[in-house]
Structures are given as C-alpha cells and as structure tokens.
Amino acid sequence: MSRESRTVIGFSLLDGLYWAFYAVFVGFIATYLLACGISNSILSILLAVFMACSFAGAFFWGGLCDRHHTNKKVFLPEFIGSVILSLIIFFLAKVNLWIAAGLYPLFGFFSAPLGSNLDAWMIKRFHKDAGMYGKARAVGSFGYAAAALVIGLLIVQVGYIVMPIGIVICAVPVALLASAMKEDPYPQTCEHIEHVNASALLKIRPYIYMIVILFLTGLACAPINNLKIVIMQSVGGDVGMLGIDSFIGTTIQAVFIFASGRLKRIPPYVRLIMMTMFALFDMVLIVTAGSPVMVIIGSVMWNASYGVMLPTVREITEKNVHGALKNTAHAMADAVYSSFAGIVALIYSGFMMDSFGARSVAVLGMVIMILPTVMAFFALFQGRKTRGDVN
Template identity: 30%
Template sequence: MRRDELKRGFTLLEMLYWLTYGSFTTYLVSFVTATRGASATMAGLMLALFMASACAGQFVIGGLCDRRQNNRAVFRAGMVIIVALEMAVYFSPNMILLGAGCVCLGFIQPPTGAILDTWLIRSFPDEPGAYSPIRALGSLAYAVLMVVMGVLIERIGHAVMPALSTVFALLSVIVASRMPEIPAVAATKGNARRVRLNMLPRAIWLFVLAMGIMGIANMPLLNMNLLIMQSVGGTVASMGIATAFNTVAEFLVMRFVKPSARFSARQRLLFSCGLYAASTMMMALSGTVWLLYLASFINGTAYGILLPARRQFVMETAPAEAQNRVHGLGDLAYLNFGGLVGNQVSGLLIDSRGVRFMLCVSLGVQMIGLAFMSRLKNALWKDANL
C-alpha cells in the first residue's frame, strides 16, 4: 500500500475509533444519571469499574499483540466486541448488570485505542512525525461529534448512543480489513518475557508514576464534565460544546506540530502538566460556562501536547520488543488507574463538599505530578550511564 493511502487509512481508523468512543462511552455519566437516577458517587463508581478493568485489559491485550505481532487482527476483534458490550450496557435491566457491562467494556475499549496508536506508529518507522497529524484528525472528528451528540441526546434521547456507535465501530472493522500489518519487531515469546521483567529502564517507571498521578487529577475533569457544567448552570449541550472546545484545541496542537517538535518529549511532558494545572485553576475560579469553555480549550491544548510526547517518550525509551505493553502501561497509569481512583474520589468529593472543592483537590494533585515529571531528566541520565 502506498504511503498516502496508508495515511488515509489510519486517519479513517483514528476518526472511527474516537467516533465510536465519543458516541457512547463519553456520555455514560449522562446516561446513568438521566435514565437510571444515579448519584455522582454512583456515576463515579461506574467509571471506576470501567477504568479498573481497563488496567487488566492493557496488560492482556497489549501482551497479546506483542506475542502475535498482529495489531490489526486484535483491533478488528476488539471493535466487534465493543459493539456487543455497548448493547449489553444500554439494555441492562438493572445497575448490577450495567456495572458488569462497564467492567467488560473497560477491559476492551481503552486498550484497543492504545494498540491502534502503536500500529500507526510502527507503520511509519522512518517518519516519526506522521502520528500527530493523523491522530489530530481523530480529535477533530470527536470534537464535531460532541456538539452534535449533546443536541441529539437532548432532542431524541440516549437511544442515539448505541445506534451511532455501532455504525462507527463496524465501519472501522471494514477499513481495518483493508490495512496492512507492519510489525516493528518479531520478538520470541521468551525474549518478550525477559523484556517485561528485567529490561524496563527506571525512567519508564518514573514516567508511569507521574502519569498515574496526573491521571488521578485530570480524568475527573473530563468524566465529571457534566457535573462541573451543571455547577455553573450548564446543560448536556454545554458539556458537548466544552468537549468540542477541548478536542479542537487538541486537534490544532497535534495537526500543526512544528512549534512543539523542537522540544524533547520530556520537555513537552513537563509543559503539558503545567498547562493542566492552569486550566484546573481557571475551572475552580470560574462562575460561568464561558470560562469553563476557555478552561476546556486550555485542557485540550495540554492533552494535544501530552499524547504525542507520551508516545514518543515510550518509543525512544522502551525496548522495541515490549512497546505495545509499555504504551499500554502508560495508558493504564494515566487513563485507567488515574480514572479508577480519580473518578471515585471526585464523585465522593462532589457529593460531600461540592464541585469547586473537588477542583481544588485536583489542582493540588497536579502539582505533585508536575514535581515527579521534573525528575525525568535525572532518571534518563542515570539510565544512560548504567
């Protein structure tokens, strides 16, 4: 397949994956609070179950891809399973079965996005800058969908969630079937085991720790976005607009990557943490939805810097034979463990002390993560001199 065709194919896959995620999983909190009468604590518990199972899923699915050296087959199977699980969640007759469906969905959906990114990066070994612009278009599609979804849910209802998600997921399976698999390495099973246990540099573990701390603070800002909006008089439509601002900023930063490309991955990781803290401070001080829109734009800018830097740091630091698992480990720490702890604690804080107090706690946790991230330079130097 020609390079331009390959880029178009991966652009479609990124867009369809995030359209699938955005049309269902992003609105889970809205779904359970509006249709099942769940409290903020219950919504946080549901998201915690989703993220907890994703922790296991990152290891299992990433390890499966490293062993098989075939991200394409695993991605296609994952998208089909996602459709079935979303239907189970939506039509579940009670909260127990809904929670069980969230556990299974969390095991599959976030790891599937991570292996798609690894598949994309491996397909352009001589063009490391190819990832950001392609991934940016996935964010743009997500941003457009967020505006539309908020309006559709208010006018039609939550039934649009499984309907649209199914269409997007099945289209992604069709597109993936036409894409080539281009593995980076062909590690033996025994070598993969040695890499996993003995060869990860200390900088990787410090990076994972910092990502986990930042995830605890950052994930509730997205997953509890509806409750944050409602605290200043916003609605589900306001949530969609704020999410659109967030993802448009993410798109712009990743699409026009040259200004940030002059800095190392470590420097960009550090800067993104500072931007996250600035956006959270603005959220804590805001009294209108318009200030929250601006804070969401800054938050999206931070993630637009963080995500490519995170991927580049892993590709530069981790052994090639274990990159699927290390990408998954970074996602596990930030998205899954961070979401697991952050969503549950934030729900409790909102119910007991209010949204503003939760935001102040998040800001304090972000400052701790920033301090750990600043230690990466020293850890990289020590690894290089072993």
C-alpha cells in the same frame, strides 16, 4: 496518489471514526446512567471498577499483541466485542440498571486498550514518523470532537436514543477499514515471547519517570473529566453544553497532535513541563468558574495538555522500550494515566462532590498537580545527565 498518502488517509479515517465511536458511547454514558437514576457516588465507584478492568485489559490485550506480533488481529475482535457490549449496556439500562452497570466494567476491559493498540499499529506502519502519525492521530481527535458536538446537541433535541444509532454508524466503517488496512511485519530482531513480563518495564528509568508523572497528572484530572457533567451543571450548563465543551477542547487537542512533528524539536522533558502546566491551569479555571464558558476554557487547557502529552509519551516509549514489550508499554502508559489513576481518584471523587460541591475535586487536583509539575521542572534542571535519560 502515492502509496504513503493512501496509507495516511486510510489510517486517518480509521482513527477518526474509531474516536467518534468512543465519543458517542464513552463521552455520554455517564450522563445517560445519571439520567437512568444512578447517583454520583455509585457512578464514581462504577467508573473506578471500570478503570480497574481497563487497567487489566491493557496488559491482557497489549500482551496479546506482543506475544503474537500483531496489532490488527487483536484490534478487530477487541473492537467488535466493545461495540456489542456498548449496545447491550445502552438498551439494558432502561430495563435493569444494575445489570447494565455491571457490564460497563467489562466494556472497559475490551475498549480501553483500543486506542494504544491503534496508535502502536500506526506508529509501526508509519516507521515512527512523528509527522505522519500526528496527522493521522489528529483526525482521531477531530472525529471525537465532531461526534461529541453532534451527539450532545442531538441528545438535547431528540434524546439518548441517538447514542446507539451513532454507535452503529461509526462502528461499521471502523470494522471494514481495520480489515482492509495492512500492518508491517515485526522486525526480525523482535523475538517471539510466550509470556510478557511487564515487570521488565520497571527497570527502564526514563519510562518509569514518565509513568509517575502521568499517574499524578491523571490522578488530578480524572475526577473532572469523568464527571464533567456534574461540574457543568453546577455552573448552569447541560448535556448540550457538554458536547460543545468536548468539541472545542478536542479540536485544540487535535491541533497540538497534528503539530507533533514540529513539537518534536522541543526536548521531551520541556514538553512534560508544558503538559503539567496546562493541566494545572485547567484546575485553576474549574475552581474559579462562574459560568460554562470558564469550564470550557479549562477543557481547552486540559486538551492542550493531552495533545502535548500523547505524542511525547509515544516518543519516549518507542526510544526506551525493547521491541518485544512496546505494545505492553504503550498500553501501560495509557492505562496508568486514564485507568489506574482514575481508580484511586474516582473512589473518593463522587463522595467529595456530594459532600463539598462539584468543584471540590478541582481544588484537590491543584494540590496534586504541584508534584508532577515540580518533577517535570526537576528533570529540566538536571541538565545533560537527565537530558540523556529522557531522550
């Protein structure tokens, strides 16, 4: 077996087990807190604070990577801190729900940037080879899908006690693999910086154009994804069905990410259109859903959107952002989509669900999605000038 193949396999296992850990805790913590007695409105506010801390964490941990020119040495303590906090939150929720809820945002500060950190580590190790990155990252999505399915079904049969067991089973090999995997040194042209000036990213036109599209798309999708259990229950589903939803949807996501090497032949701005259209179809299906099956099909659409989006965002960032800010830029893109947009969305989403029904957030999401869709089409019809910017 070649050294290159061993590297791909090693990172594939690392990514798969990391995302399995993420699925076990983050995928079901909202349903667990609801089962412990927290309300939809309080949960949505808690998730908004969680995302605010995640957004801050993205700059803190991404900045550490850029300042010290390492992903591995930042990933390990960041991950270990996340695992410890997840176990404390789980066991404390039954004793004192409010203290556990207060620790959840701190978990977000530690955990949310882990995915972008690991992605940046892999991209550098694979020398920006989209095909190699896509294969390894697809295993991450498969890991999430498998863990979500298994844990969702086990929760129905056994109870939430399977969550800490799953966390430990996934976390131990992740820590061992992360310790064993190597990282390439940063290029000599990448200078040492004492302070990361993230405001420099605001001057990069194609990057900021992409960030705006990501923010609006995340604003539409965040309430649905983070409170999916409420929508699922409104059409007769349960936690087990939520696991099936995650498994099927994330499997589709993995297929698109795996094919990112081939999809790279499609211009980035066309892929942005695909991303927004898939997300819009998700909203339509949620609004018209009469059964869990339609909610699951909507999840397939969103995961297809994410599967197209992730490699495209990584590509645009790598092409347009200076080496000294790449980690911060990757973390910022993820944080804007998953955290900053969620901060805005989740403040009102719990109230909307309690007042107007679970699917009301999807109606608003349809309206919001019009703008990023128009922006993506605008980029398409700009012709050669816009093509030069986005590429």
